[in-house]
Amino acid sequence: xxxxxxxxxxxxxxxxxxxxxxxxxxxxxxxxxxxxxxxxxxxxxxxxxxxxxxxxxxxxxxxxxxxxxxxxxxxxxxxxxxxxxxxxxxxxxxxxxxxxxxxxxxxxxxxxxxxxxxxxxxxxxxxxxxxxxxxxxxxxxxxxxxxxxxxxxxxxxxxxxxxxxxxxxxxxxxxxxxxxxxxxxxxxxxxxxxxxxxxxxxxxxxxxxxxxxxxxxxxxxxxxxxxxxxxxxxxxxxxxxxxxxxxxxxxxxxxxxxxxxxxxxxxxxxxxxxxxxxxxxxxxxxxxxxxxxxxxxxxxxxxxx
Amino acid sequence: xxxxxxxxxxxxxxxxxxxxxxxxxxxxxxxxxxxxxxxxxxxxxxxxxxxxxxxxxxxxxxxxxxxxxxxxxxxxxxxxxxxxxxxxxxxxxxxxxxxxxxxxxxxxxxxxxxxxxxxxxxxxxxxxxxxxxxxxxxxxxxxxxxxxxxxxxxxxxxxxxxxxxxxxxxxxxxxxxxxxxxxxxxxxxxxxxxxxxxxxxxxxxxxxxxxxxxxxxxxxxxxxxxxxxxxxxxxxxxxxxxxxxxxxxxxxxxxxxxxxxxxxxxxxxxxxxxxxxxxxxxxxxxxxxxxxxxxxxxxxxxxxx
Numbered sequence: 193x194x195x196x197x198x199x200x201x202x203x204x205x206x207x208x209x210x211x212x213x214x215x216x217x218x219x220x221x222x223x224x225x226x227x228x229x230x231x232x233x234x235x236x237x238x239x240x241x242x243x244x245x246x247x248x249x250x251x252x253x254x255x256x257x258x259x260x261x262x263x264x265x266x267x268x269x270x271x272x273x274x275x276x277x278x279x280x281x282x283x284x285x286x287x288x289x290x291x292x293x294x295x296x297x298x299x300x301x302x303x304x305x306x307x308x309x310x311x312x313x314x315x316x317x318x319x320x321x322x323x324x325x326x327x328x329x330x331x332x333x334x335x336x337x338x339x340x341x342x343x344x345x346x347x348x349x350x351x352x353x354x355x356x357x358x359x360x361x362x363x364x365x366x367x368x369x370x371x372x373x374x375x376x377x378x379x380x381x382x383x384x385x386x387x388x389x390x391x392x393x394x395x396x397x398x399x400x401x402x403x404x405x406x407x408x409x410x411x412x413x414x415x416x417x418x419x420x421x422x423x424x425x426x427x428x429x430x431x432x433x434x435x436x437x438x439x440x441x442x443x444x445x446x447x448x449x450x451x452x453x454x455x456x457x458x459x460x461x462x463x464x465x466x467x468x469x470x471x472x473x474x475x476x477x478x479x480x481x482x483x484x485x486x487x488x489x490x491x492x493x494x495x496x497x
Numbered sequence: 498x499x500x501x502x503x504x505x506x507x508x509x510x511x512x513x514x515x516x517x518x519x520x521x522x523x524x525x526x527x528x529x530x531x532x533x534x535x536x537x538x539x540x541x542x543x544x545x546x547x548x549x550x551x552x553x554x555x556x557x558x559x560x561x562x563x564x565x566x567x568x569x570x571x572x573x574x575x576x577x578x579x580x581x582x583x584x585x586x587x588x589x590x591x592x593x594x595x596x597x598x599x600x601x602x603x604x605x606x607x608x609x610x611x612x613x614x615x616x617x618x619x620x621x622x623x624x625x626x627x628x629x630x631x632x633x634x635x636x637x638x639x640x641x642x643x644x645x646x647x648x649x650x651x652x653x654x655x656x657x658x659x660x661x662x663x664x665x666x667x668x669x670x671x672x673x674x675x676x677x678x679x680x681x682x683x684x685x686x687x688x689x690x691x692x693x694x695x696x697x698x699x700x701x702x703x704x705x706x707x708x709x710x711x712x713x714x715x716x717x718x719x720x721x722x723x724x725x726x727x728x729x730x731x732x733x734x735x736x737x738x739x740x741x742x743x744x745x746x747x748x749x750x751x752x753x754x755x756x757x758x759x760x761x762x763x764x765x766x767x768x769x770x771x772x773x774x775x776x777x778x779x780x781x782x783x784x785x786x787x788x789x790x791x792x793x794x795x796x797x798x799x800x801x802x
Binding site: 270278309310311313314315316344359360361362363365366368369370372373374375400401402403404405406408409410412413414416417418420433436437439440441 | 713
């Protein structure tokens with residue numbers, strides 16, 4: 193076994209979601225020196241388990257004492273390590289006032305980034321605020337609408353460095369629940385996707401969103417009667433869900449400057465569906481902007497710019 | 498233990514669905530002499546298991562030899578005992594040409610009622626055709642639209658004794674998948690339902706169906722931010738799903754004679770939502786019309802009227 197060079201970060205950036213944990217060994221300038229991941233997400237941990245899980249994950253790194261840790265995601269929810277209360281919109285898009293975790297050994301200074309809430313329509317985000325802050329750190333003075341596809345897709349109106357309003361769509365979670373928990377599971381297996389079927393379904397649902405639940409059953413019937421392929425059925429389900437989302441999010445994207453943040457596969461679907469409506473959206477990788485957001489918070493906290 | 502009078506049916510009516518089996522000991526005039534139920538639904542059985550399961554279920558009854566058995570439901574699907582091919586719309590609403598099961602002992606004459614298919618929009622039903630036939634046997638010369646709420650709700654246009662067209666909505670199955678398989682499970686527990694929240698959600702979704710997936714997430718956010726009750730959240734989910742269904746089914750119910758067939762709890766919700774749109778729908782119990790449908794097939798088969 194070869195001896196790897198020791199990893200000696202200046203601080204640690206953490207993305208701690210519902211089902212996964214990812215820690216980055218960072219230098220003060222924002223370079224990633226190392227990475228460690230775990231499946232010990234927030235939902236599997238009691239409050240007193242977060243500290244030992246984090247210590248075990250970074251045990252191989254040579255960290256300063258005290259070591260600054262900045263974490264975003266569900267780790268800061270009421271069911272997480274400690275609640276980092278929501279900030280309310282409208283609010284600064286910068287996450288420069290994280291909440292310090294109490295009851296941690298003196299050698300670790302752990303900070304949690306707050307989520308953001310909106311009273312009406314009732315809505316919340318936790319984790320995406322860090323991606324938004326990171327995107328703006330990478331694209332200063334950017335104004336427009338951010339779309340963050342995923343389990344709970346967010347549309348966020350950003351103006352003059354503030355988050356003005358946002359809406360969440362359960363698009364990704366509905367895709368999973370419908371494709372695994374209903375009779376459609378028999379007709380949707382696999383991962384292939386037929387692009388033209390996707391675009392047709394997105395555009396049809398955008399104009400006739402009310403037909404969603406009946407179009408769903410047609411996916412099953414078209415399989416039984418005509419042997420419709422799973423790739424076509426998956427594309428139609430995805431198109432219907434994204435089409436319904438675009439129908440409701442129209443005030444967000446129509447005539448706006450739109451940027452997508454997320455996985456490239458999923459963002460490409462949104463990009464194609466938006467292009468069909470005449471909107472050219474840019475793409476940014478979620479992991480990069482998350483790290484940029486954690487770095488921005490670190491800089492704000494330590495006064496290093 | 499008292500000695501019960503022996504049950505001696507003239508024939509046996511069977512409702513054999515995906516997850517349940519229900520057999521009725523019938524006299525020739527259509528009176529129910531006894532009932533036996535089992536959780537051995539179609540989905541848990543291989544083709545060669547249907548006969549022994551049925552024999553075991555009716556073992557206590559003294560049946561004629563040969564004994565006529567008439568069955569409806571998923572028992573006649575491709576994954577069932579034997580496929581009873583779909584009839585295509587437009588077709589008679591009577592199910593008077595069931596399919597005889599081959600390879601059964603001579604003492605049982607088992608007949609399966611065919612489902613109905615529609616090529617465009619692609620749609621199928623299996624089991625509901627028997628309820629429709631039963632409803633028309635109980636209400637001769639009835640014209641109008643039947644709505645059969647349930648896992649897969651059907652809207653059926655009936656005219657001059659024919660099924661003209663129909664559409665299926667995955668309303669019930671979506672309610673189950675969303676309330677158990679998504680983050681909303683934390684906000685929807687229990688069985689209570691707030692009637693005014695239901696009616697508001699139904700009417701709002703009927704006018705703005707595209708907001709469905711974003712309104713869903715608001716149910717979670719309203720719980721986190723305002724402690725919204727589960728009874729309100731359940732009512733809003735149910736109202737949103739039924740409202741979206743009514744939006745798409747409008748050509749079926751607008752200005753039509755509408756009859757609901759199903760469980761009284763669920764049918765009452767549809768009745769209230771329809772009343773809000775100015776439609777007075779009647780209610781019929783699903784079990785009664787199913788038996789009436791099986792009786793009608795028996796009479797057609799045996800020439801007894």
